[in-house]
Amino acid sequence: ASQQGFYGVTPPISTSESSEREKEVTVSLMEELRRQNVFENEQEARTREIVMGRVAALVKKFVRTVSLSRGLSETAANAAGGKIFTFGSYRLGVHGPGSDIDTLCVVPKHVSREDFFDVFEPMLREAEGAMEVSGVPEAYVPIIKTKISGIPIDFLMARLALSSIPDDLSLQDNNLLRNLDERCVRSLNGSRVNEEIMRLVPNVEVFRDSLRCIKLWATRRAIYSNVNGFLGGVGWAMLVARICQLYPNAIAGAIVSRFFIIMYQWSWPQPVLLKQIEEGPLQVRVWNPKLYPGDRSHRMPIITPAYPAMCATHNVTASTQSIMTEEFKKGADIVDKVIIGKASWSELFEKHDFFLKYRNYLQVIASTGDPELQMKWAGTVESRIRQLVMKLEYVASLTLAHPFIKGFNQTSCCLSDEEVHAVAQGEISDAIANRKREDIEGKEGASLVYSTTFYIGLAIEPKQRELQLADAVGPRRLDISYPTTEFTKMVKLWEHFDESKMGIIVRHIKSSGLPDCVFDVGERPAKLVQKRV
Numbered sequence: 001a002s003q004q005g006f007y008g009v010t011p012p013i014s015t016s017e018s019s020e021r022e023k024e025v026t027v028s029l030m031e032e033l034r035r036q037n038v039f040e041n042e043q044e045a046r047t048r049e050i051v052m053g054r055v056a057a058l059v060k061k062f063v064r065t066v067s068l069s070r071g072l073s074e075t076a077a078n079a080a081g082g083k084i085f086t087f088g089s090y091r092l093g094v095h096g097p098g099s100d101i102d103t104l105c106v107v108p109k110h111v112s113r114e115d116f117f118d119v120f121e122p123m124l125r126e127a128e129g130a131m132e133v134s135g136v137p138e139a140y141v142p143i144i145k146t147k148i149s150g151i152p153i154d155f156l157m158a159r160l161a162l163s164s165i166p167d168d169l170s171l172q173d174n175n176l177l178r179n180l181d182e183r184c185v186r187s188l189n190g191s192r193v194n195e196e197i198m199r200l201v202p203n204v205e206v207f208r209d210s211l212r213c214i215k216l217w218a219t220r221r222a223i224y225s226n227v228n229g230f231l232g233g234v235g236w237a238m239l240v241a242r243i244c245q246l247y248p249n250a251i252a253g254a255i256v257s258r259f260f261i262i263m264y265q266w267s268w269p270q271p272v273l274l275k276q277i278e279e280g281p282l283q284v285r286v287w288n289p290k291l292y293p294g295d296r297s298h299r300m301p302i303i304t305p306a307y308p309a310m311c312a313t314h315n316v317t318a319s320t321q322s323i324m325t326e327e328f329k330k331g332a333d334i335v336d337k338v339i340i341g342k343a344s345w346s347e348l349f350e351k352h353d354f355f356l357k358y359r360n361y362l363q364v365i366a367s368t369g370d371p372e373l374q375m376k377w378a379g380t381v382e383s384r385i386r387q388l389v390m391k392l393e394y395v396a397s398l399t400l401a402h403p404f405i406k407g408f409n410q411t412s413c414c415l416s417d418e419e420v421h422a423v424a425q426g427e428i429s430d431a432i433a434n435r436k437r438e439d440i441e442g443k444e445g446a447s448l449v450y451s452t453t454f455y456i457g458l459a460i461e462p463k464q465r466e467l468q469l470a471d472a473v474g475p476r477r478l479d480i481s482y483p484t485t486e487f488t489k490m491v492k493l494w495e496h497f498d499e500s501k502m503g504i505i506v507r508h509i510k511s512s513g514l515p516d517c518v519f520d521v522g523e524r525p526a527k528l529v530q531k532r533v
């Protein structure tokens with residue numbers, strides 16, 4: 001970082017130390033974060049360390065076992081090594097209670113991906129305190145998910161073109177990627193990106209504290225979700241890292257206050273870069289809007305710092321960009337007030353008002369009769385929702401299509417095919433809603449329906465809104481049949497789609513039709529709602 005004397009792609013904006021007032025607000029920020037329960041307790045921290053020690057030993061045992069089975073000598077098998085690298089929130093030091101530990105297992109060339117699932121996965125099942133071991137070898141990034149001593153762990157694996165993996169191996173060298181399977185390159189990416197981010201910030205402690213604040217804020221404001229077109233953990237981490245580069249001597253309270261105003265004023269689509277994009281040894285694309293039209297369409301590009309550079313925010317749409325920009329503005333206003341003592345940090349972390357804000361919503365309901373299939377089907381539908389949002393953005397009278405960041409799961413006990421059908425259509429009567437499992441047990445024709453409902457808030461142009469009110473059933477009603485029909489057609493193209501097992505429906509509801517489950521207790525407005533758009 002320091003050949004040029006600074007971190008990042010431009011000189012800093014200011015190298016001043018923070019003021020007394022900024023130090024005060026940093027103290028109160030950290031107090032508020034503790035109150036908000038973003039830190040794990042010491043007991044949990046110790047458990048994580050013990051578990052990671054056991055996992056590191058297990059990976060070495062795995063490599064040794066496979067090495068011996070390949071006919072390597074005892075000495076060679078012991079020397080083959082094997083190393084774990086953590087990434088994700090745990091590696092950045094910003095994980096909360098209950099966060100997982102994202103773990104990459106790096107193995108030598110004579111250990112294969114099949115071994116990972118055929119040998120390591122069974123070893124995990126046998127491991128002390130291990131529960132819920134489930135491997136997904138066919139995933140885009142193959143993964144084993146598990147829980148050890150209550151700590152959720154995600155395991156990825158990468159096989160390097162080396163005959164042994166020493167304990168002091170670093171993943172920084174781009175040449176390590178040569179001649180690797182694409183799945184290994186993808187598995188290495190998360191870890192390499194994290195390591196670069198940490199290397200590229202001037203003060204890791206300040207970065208962590210600031211990032212904890214931004215993550216909590218983004219979660220509360222319902223804009224923490226990469227699949228839905230907002231930013232995920234890596235995106236928020238890179239934004240905070242960039243602000244840290246611009247103010248290398250500032251402390252967390254100051255970084256957070258600059259964060260909001262700079263992000264509000266950022267001239268997108270100018271990219272956020274933590275370092276210059278590098279070329280490298282692979283035949284893979286590196287993010288380049290001059291060369292690739294797809295990259296040119298990124299609205300808020302935030303580029304990962306490890307080769308091959310990628311855009312972490314290709315999911316952002318016009319709607320989600322405008323929602324995030326509005327949140328940056330609100331955040332900037334609150335932080336300004338915090339600095340002059342006219343507001344407290346807790347205001348920054350106030351819950352979103354998504355379900356109070358709009359007059360019109362779309363419900364996207366995915367349903368099946370099987371809990372395992374439901375997870376896959378709902379995940380598939382969720383990953384396509386941004387396509388619906390983008391189609392809605394073309395509807396002239398809509399100014400905004402606002403996707404909510406999580407779906408609502410429901411299990412309905414049905415007594416007849418008619419009821420099953422009604423639930424799949426989103427018509428859950430009080431009778432169905434109040435029925436318990438024991439009420440249908442053993443009854444003929446009874447079945448469970450699993451449904452996941454996603455919400456999109458719709459903002460309608462003011463002129464159209466008046467027309468709609470004056471003429472609620474007339475021909476000028478909001479017409480969204482084209483985007484919704486196209487969307488359901490597209491979702492059904494999923495390779496495992498089966499019309500007889502899975503349901504998908506999009507329906508338009510008024511705010512009064514929102515179910516109680518989307519509100520916290522006491523949150524639902526009594527009758528006539530204030531100003532909805």
Ligand code: 3AT
Nearest residue numbers: 087088089090094095096099100102141190233234
């Ligand atoms: P948490 O504190 O765990 O909620 P995090 O930032 O660690 O926050 P994740 O564990 O979900 O978030 O993801 C960590 C990284 O793992 C981010 C991304 O590079 C990678 N990743 C996440 N989900 C997947 C996935 N389904 N397949 C492959 N890689 C993933």
Ligand code: MN
Nearest residue numbers: 088089100102
């Ligand atoms: Mn994680």
Ligand code: MN
Nearest residue numbers: 088100102154
């Ligand atoms: Mn994870």
